[in-house]
Amino acid sequence: KQEVTQIPAALSVPEGENLVLNCSFTDSAIYNLQWFRQDPGKGLTSLLLIQSSQREQTSGRLNASLDKSSGRSTLYIAASQPGDSATYLCAHDQGAQKLVFGQGTRLTINP
Amino acid sequence: KAGVTQTPRYLIKTRGQQVTLSCSPISGHRSVSWYQQTPGQGLQFLFEYFSETQRNKGNFPGRFSGRQFSNSRSEMNVSTLELGDSALYLCASSSPGNEQYFGPGTRLTVT
Numbered sequence: 735k736q737e738v739t740q741i742p743a744a745l746s747v748p749e750g751e752n753l754v755l756n757c758s759f760t761d762s763a764i765y766n767l768q769w770f771r772q773d774p775g776k777g778l779t780s781l782l783l784i785q786s787s788q789r790e791q792t793s794g795r796l797n798a799s800l801d802k803s804s805g806r807s808t809l810y811i812a813a814s815q816p817g818d819s820a821t822y823l824c825a826h827d828q829g830a831q832k833l834v835f836g837q838g839t840r841l842t843i844n845p
Numbered sequence: 846k847a848g849v850t851q852t853p854r855y856l857i858k859t860r861g862q863q864v865t866l867s868c869s870p871i872s873g874h875r876s877v878s879w880y881q882q883t884p885g886q887g888l889q890f891l892f893e894y895f896s897e898t899q900r901n902k903g904n905f906p907g908r909f910s911g912r913q914f915s916n917s918r919s920e921m922n923v924s925t926l927e928l929g930d931s932a933l934y935l936c937a938s939s940s941p942g943n944e945q946y947f948g949p950g951t952r953l954t955v956t
Contacts, residue, residue, distance in 0.1 A: 768944065777849075777935055778947040785942075823888070830901040831876045831939055835888040 736761045738826050740836035748844050749816060755809040755839045757824035766827040767807050769798050771820040772838070778823065781809070814843045847872065849938050849948035857954045863924040866951045870917050870938030877919040878945065879911060882933040891934075894919055895941070923953075931955045 737760045747753055757767075766785050770778040782791045782798040784807065790799040797810040807824055821840045825833040850869045858864050870877050879891040890903040894913035911921040917938075923930055931954050937945040 765942065770947070775933075775952075777949040778937075780944050780946055783944040825888075831878050831893045831895075831937075831941070831945065832890050832901045832903070833878070833880075833888075833937075833945060834890070837887050 736826060736828055736834045738824060738834050738836040740822075740824060740839050742839060743837065744840040744842075746842040746844060747814060749814060751814050752810070752812050753814055753841075755811070755822050755824075755841070757807040757809070757836055759805050759807075759826045759834075761805075761826070761828075764802060764826050765829050767798075767800050768825050768827065768833065769796075769807075769809050770823045770825065772823060773820050781822075816843045816845050819843045849936060849946055851934075851936055851948040851951050853951060854949065855952045855954075857956060858926050859956055860926055860928060862926050863922060864926060864953060865920055865922045866934055866936075866953075868919045868921075868936035868938075868948060870919070870936075871946055874938035874940055874946075875917050876939050876941060877913055877917065878937045878939075879919070879921050880935045880937070881905075882935060882950070883931075888935070891921065926955045928955050 768783045769781040784800040795812040800807045821838040823838045825835045852867045876895045878893040882888045893901040897913045908924045913919045933950045935950045937947045939945040
């Protein structure tokens with residue numbers, strides 16, 4: 735059974751810091767890995783999709799990497815801002831659009 | 846392009862009743878997936894439909910069912926509601942193998 739683990743469960747940092755969120759998965763035979771953010775009581779916003787043939791993707795201040803051999807993905811956020819405060823979720827695509835989610839990292843950026 | 850829409854946004858039902866939730870995907874997307882989000886279990890996959898066919902199903906009882914119409918709109922139904930069915934229900938749409946886009950969710954409360 736595929737499991738996705740995110741560490742840490744919560745993170746609080748001052749504004750302006752660079753930070754890394756971690757995601758590990760047990761099955762290296764993945765299709766895609768997707769990072770989302772979720773604001774309280776809201777739906778999920780897609781941040782980055784890394785397809786299985788790729789090693790990283792970048793969008794603005796966000797960079798996500800994928801290492802299938804070690805079963806890990808990281809989301810790097812540069813120059814954090816208070817608006818980045820949210821829960822960040824990684825999800826592994828098991829095929830046929832079935833995503834298996836981690837429990838998320840609750841990020842707080844302090845002004 | 847309009848995003849994924851879900852109706853209703855909020856719903857209160859009584860134990861034993863049934864409920865139907867609706868999801869309209871992004872135009873051109875033929876795959877629709879449904880997820881349940883609770884504080885204890887996190888995000889869990891319910892089922893996925895593509896071209897009116899259920900391709901994948903999660904580990905939920907038969908009280909949870911769904912369907913997809915020829916215009917790719919999807920509905921999910923929960924019969925004989927239990928208190929534990931209280932959750933945020935999210936749907937996502939995508940093109941095969943690509944990024945999944947989520948709707949705002951339907952918040953179901955069972956009393």
